[in-house]
Amino acid sequence: MNSLWLGLGLSLVLLAAIQNVSGAPNMICYYDSKGFERQGLAQFGLQDMELALQFCTHVIYGYTGINPDTYELQSINKRLDMEQRHFSQITALKDRYPYIKFLLSVGGDRDLVQEDKYIKLLEAGRQAHTRFIESSRDLVRRYNFDGLDLSLQLPRNKPRKVHGEVGSAWKSFKKFFTGDFIVDSESETHKGQLTGLIKDLGSAFSASNLLLSLTVLPNVNSSWYFDAPAIAPSLDMINLATFDFLTPDRNPEEADYTSPLYEAFGQNRLGHYNVNFQMEHWLLQRVPAQKLNIGIASYGRAWKLSSESGDTGMPVVQHTKGPALAGLQTKTEGLLNWAEICQMMPNPGNSKPVRRVLDPTKRYGSYAVRPADSSDENGIWISYDDPDTASSKAQYARAKNLGGVALFDLTLDDFRGQCTGDRFPMLRAIKYRLLV
Template sequence: MTGSLWLSLVLSLAIFAQFQVNAASNLVCFYDSEGFQRQGLAQFSMTDMELALQFCTHLIYGYAGVNADNFEMQSINKRLDLEQRHLAQVSSLKERYPHIKFLLSVGGDADLNDGNQYIKLLESGQQGHKRFIESARDIVRRYNFDGLDLALQLPRNKPRKVHGDVGSAWKSFKKFFTGDFIVDTESETHKGQLTSLIKDLKAALNQNDLLLSLTVLPNVNSSWYYDAPSIAPSLDIINLGTFDFLTPQRNPEEADFSAPMYETVGQNRLGHYNVNFQLEHWLLQRVPANKLHIGIATYGKSWKLSKDSGDSGMPVVTATQGPAPAGPQSKKEGSLNWAEICQLMPNPSNINARGPGAPVKRVIDPTKRYGSYAFRAADENGDHGLWISYEDPDSAASKAKYAKDRNLGGVALFDLTQDDFRGQCTNDRFPMLRAIKYRLL
């Protein structure tokens, strides 16, 4: 074979390999098992799970926790996981869906047993790390999962007011660099400890051909805790929590886009509160793009508007009063699932409603750069004001296209139980999941 023919063959194989990477984009589906215990329309059944699995490449079961005394991984809901055998019930689906990888996640903001046990785990040394690793591997193997997901609950960035004049922005800048915003003075030490833990954990899991994924939770400063070039070879998947940059709990007095695609300009907003910045942080550290997954939330963040918030709805919205009341299904202040948001849009059943049932005004972002929002101005008594930053199937599909265009591993959906899995709005079950999958094909 001539040299030119060899060159042509090599180039053809390279192009084919690149096509394969693009064509095999992952859709990592997070499943918060709490959804199985909800009541009414919010209750997520195994039948719902099986419909969703037609679209997923990975299913991540959430969540296990860490025992703060002995650093072993443990169930944080023994009644559901063990007594009702839900862990085994979910992992048994592997038999019918052999193409899907099932992983068990630890942390994920669900582990409330001790607020600092993950830092304590890092500081526990070789003995503590060994106990965690052995217990994690044992649980994963016992329940026939394909691997482990680390969604470690590490200290978060302190929330900062993003709106204000140049003077206030300069004060925030000075505070950041003089230490007022430092939440962990030992972060460099913890970074090294976490690197060791990840490498040792992967070595142990490799003995049983098990996967290891990392989920970076929202507002955890990646540069403080993750030595990206050192840990990337030990990780099969990296899921970035690229949402909840602003929330009514962290930012009660002003509302803004909670998961913009790119930096939002004006009003002295912070430049790192966007998907693109967070992704570039990892790519610039030579982490392979095909290991990275951007996170998309199936819920929106909701603020309560006051009379002083005005009636334009245009963010940044000031004079907000923290989280809006919980929705009838998700029952969590400041958060609404997609079905709840969709049903607040004008429709025949609410067009003449007043008070908390009145429709919201929907404002779509035609650029796909920042996100959509919806709002209802407070009434003359200052009541029933509502502002929501959210994803819808269109914006989720746009982010999936971004992931595909950047040759990323794919998308991580947080989570299945917050999508409109019953088709309450359009009779189309799992509309966000479907929209993402079709754009990744």
């Protein structure tokens, strides 16, 4: 087994080295440095990173933030990033993997102090924009990153219940267009300000031979904030976080597919909660397909079921009770990494397994269910991507001639091989499908 793994690894290293000149698809590997500080089996070390690198074309280190007073880029974990030299430890890997580009990401839902400062940055004018640009370029250069990723924390669409009664989806759309769901009345102004900032960043970074990428976070309305034709020439990549359309936190009373590839018809679902819709939105605005990467989550979202939720598990599941209990490794309510999900499947050591329901159409995704018991406890419903569905999405990216795929993130894949013995099964499945 070890020799097979080594052989596969060497082959992929050679393929990755070749892809710089052959134009092979991108494999964007997000790395949330929070994983380095987790404990036990969830702790992601430098050796794990090095094993993953044989599959990656880009690594995006998350996350930095901005100073709310000066609008300069700054570390939000100085102890790890600087005192423990984690920035430098990661970029030092470039010596052994020169074909990989390492970018530093700002935002990403990790910069939690005065979250409205990202909008305020846009409003603050040219002088503040210049401070942000210069500080970003300085930090990227100082720690030997190859560029900057903008994962800006912009206002999100308000969650809304769209299932159940007939016509409820139309009511939601009507509210949306009449203003009930407007989260930013100045979005058109902010779009123009963001366009100017991205253009200036692109010019400054290009002159310094640095990359600039954009990550569109889940439930950020692209049409409100991104003038796609205007900003695309300034960006090297656009990564669409096409998942978490529904989550237990945003939608505590009903569970549904969190990242379907195509629209799931019926039950008055909203038509834009799927990968294909989001991708087509950018393609229809003449953004080059080769600049677009679709995002796949290496984790699942888990709802707690009630006795009223029924026992079929078929989505849309009603009468859920918000996020399920935290997993032993990730310790986050409503979120389970791939290893945690896989270990909940039927196996000799699992007395209360979930029932796995596959998607033979490859359109919507897999889910797992365990109905609530007579005491209204132990019920759980999980929507997730597994290696098979991730492979299907990678195939979609190839068929659309997209830039590639972005995995969010390395630290939540089964990097220890706890489930089947295969380390990084999500990452490997995506990479294999991108190359064949």
